[in-house]
Amino acid sequence: METASVAPETELKVSVMAENLIGSEIIKLAGEINEKIRNGEKIYNLTIGDFNPKLFPIPALLKQEIIAAYNNDETNYPPADGILPLRQVISSLLKNKMKLDYPADQILIAGGARPLIYATFQAIIDAGDKVLFPVPSWNNNHYSHLSSAQQLAVETKAENNFMPTADELRPYIGEANLLALCSPLNPTGTVFTKEGLKEICELVLSENKKRAHANTKPLYLMYDQIYWTLTFGNTVHFDPISICPEMKLYTIFIDGLSKSFAATGVRVGWAFGPKKIIDKMKAILGHVGAWAPKAEQVASANYMKQENEVDAFLVDIKGKVSSRLDAIYKGILSLKNEGYPVNAIPPQAAIYLTVQLNLVGAKTSDGTVLSNSKEVNKYILSEAKIGIVPFSAFGSSADSTWYRISVGTCTVEEIPQLVSNLKNALSKLQF
Ligand SMILES: Cc1ncc(COP(=O)(O)O)c(C=O)c1O
Structure with a gap:
């Protein structure tokens, strides 16, 4: 007796909309980073637009x-x-x-x-x-x-x-x-x-x-x-x-x-x-x-x-977020002043800092050329142990040199180390 062949689950037909839906690029990136963290690496994960509740508890x-x-x-x-x-x-x-x-x-x-x-x-x-x-x-x-x-x-x-x-x-x-x-x-x-x-x-x-x-x-x-x-x-x-x-x-x-x-x-x-x-x-x-x-x-x-409680909470959280954004911003500017091809836009709001890493075309110590923002991102993750999100993940063109840093998961105390890691990674590149 002939048995009907059963399609594997991956071949099941679904709606065109569902088939073509793209998952969140950031959640994917965060997943890769979490994998590294699970493997014991110390990573500064500044990718996700969320808060660490231990650092930023709700009111x-x-x-x-x-x-x-x-x-x-x-x-x-x-x-x-x-x-x-x-x-x-x-x-x-x-x-x-x-x-x-x-x-x-x-x-x-x-x-x-x-x-x-x-x-x-x-x-x-x-x-x-x-x-x-x-x-x-x-x-x-x-x-x-x-x-x-x-x-x-x-x-x-x-x-x-x-x-x-x-x-x-x-x-x-x-x-x-x-x-x-x-x-x-x-x-x-x-x-x-x-x-x-x-x-x-x-x-x-x-x-x-x-x-x-x-x-x-x-x-x-x-x-x-x-x-x-x-x-x-x-x-x-x-x-x-x-x-x-x-x-x-x-x-x-x-x-x-x-x-x-x-x-x-x-x-x-x-x-x-x-x-x-x-x-x-x-x-x-x-x-x-x-x-x-x-x-x-x-x-x-x-x-x-x-409203008094709300106002007091807002003053507190704004202070905590802006001190982090300012510290990273100053760190990036100090690297810029030292001649590294980086820049940042002064923080205005939200939990994000806009940072430029002009590294496409740079050569790593093993001779690899960083050819796009994804490779730059990977390099910064593996060398500086910092996870950030390229603007290309937010629809900008693939050759954008800009990145998002999110501060809801970092402490003020770890920022000097984070900047020093970045400097170290930059200093290994040949331009
Ligand atoms: C601009 C913007 N709108 C909406 C949301 C989603 O907010 P909620 O978590 O309340 O769904 C986010 C979350 O990252 C966001 O960045």
């Missing part, structure tokens, strides 16, 4: 409230848009801290920012629509893919701190359905200037005036401000609505606890924007079931109500 009060919420059996389904007290607290925080007017019914809670970004794309994009975004940037390519959108990626420039300008976006604005912006920006840790953001808003508004006549879908703006509380020195966070109130009709904000409160594993995020869009996002996420856990919602509401 003690938030933790207490989470435990209390479970003790109070807050364990059933939350409402699809999030519990009202949390939406009310966020509404008043937006009013007090950003002078933004969003009632609770224009705020949607989810299990972190990611589902909200997904829902924004799903609520706006039809298959084949175009999403315009700057690169380097975080995951816009993946969210576009998930919604079968065409990607219009615009490469930004170091002299603009890698923030997009209206002039760079203008050629694509007429064909785009969604403009995805982020400030402070992952991976650069830089922010929009007021003027820079205003020019972009004016571009969107003038495009939408044209579309209003044609009665077509407007150009929406997704404004991801998940890092907005983490600004340092004189840096100010600007948002589209405060600069151009007419943008309120087209802007969906993405925000959450993850970065501000070092609470990446707590999973509470929020979006706010036009009620119609927020309601559609709620319906989409209701089916996905991407709610923030009820107990975390109750706890977040109780915690964020206490």
Whole structure:
């Protein structure tokens, strides 16, 4: 009797979307580094946009409230848009801290920012629509893919701190359905200037005036401000609505606890924007079931109500993050002053430092020539024991000489050693 041949699992057919979905480049890189760490190597892993909870614990009060919420059996389904007290607290925080007017019914809670970004794309994009975004940037390519959108990626420039300008976006604005912006920006840790953001808003508004006549879908703006509380020195966070109130009709904000409160594993995020869009996002996420856990919602509401506690935590975390960013920045500049082909952009915000390693073409001690940013990255990992992420992993061209350093997992004390390791690795190269 003939037996039907069974295809091995790897040959099973799946959707074209799933087949072509690319995993996170950074998580892949972090996996390789963790393998080295497991093998006993001392690596400074500055790749992942996360915090070491031992160095950056969540607010003690938030933790207490989470435990209390479970003790109070807050364990059933939350409402699809999030519990009202949390939406009310966020509404008043937006009013007090950003002078933004969003009632609770224009705020949607989810299990972190990611589902909200997904829902924004799903609520706006039809298959084949175009999403315009700057690169380097975080995951816009993946969210576009998930919604079968065409990607219009615009490469930004170091002299603009890698923030997009209206002039760079203008050629694509007429064909785009969604403009995805982020400030402070992952991976650069830089922010929009007021003027820079205003020019972009004016571009969107003038495009939408044209579309209003044609009665077509407007150009929406997704404004991801998940890092907005983490600004340092004189840096100010600007948002589209405060600069151009007419943008309120087209802007969906993405925000959450993850970065501000070092609470990446707590999973509470929020979006706010036009009620119609927020309601559609709620319906989409209701089916996905991407709610923030009820107990975390109750706890977040109780915690964020206490604005003095929140403010004190933010002062503390900002001090901790900026002291790390400053120390690495100064270290890189000292190497630059010694003549090494490195540079860095002064830190402005978030948990990232933008560093240039101009090493393509350099020869290692065994005669190998470093021919692209991936090889440079590998060299720095093996010689300096430092894991960083090339901007090419955020969509920049493969020959970009820029890298992201993330500081949520390092101590201030280890930074001198880290800089000295880098110097040592650089000094072994022939240029
Ligand atoms: C710009 C940006 N938005 C959103 C997120 C995701 O946030 P969450 O962990 O709340 O899903 C990240 C995480 O790295 C991010 O960098």
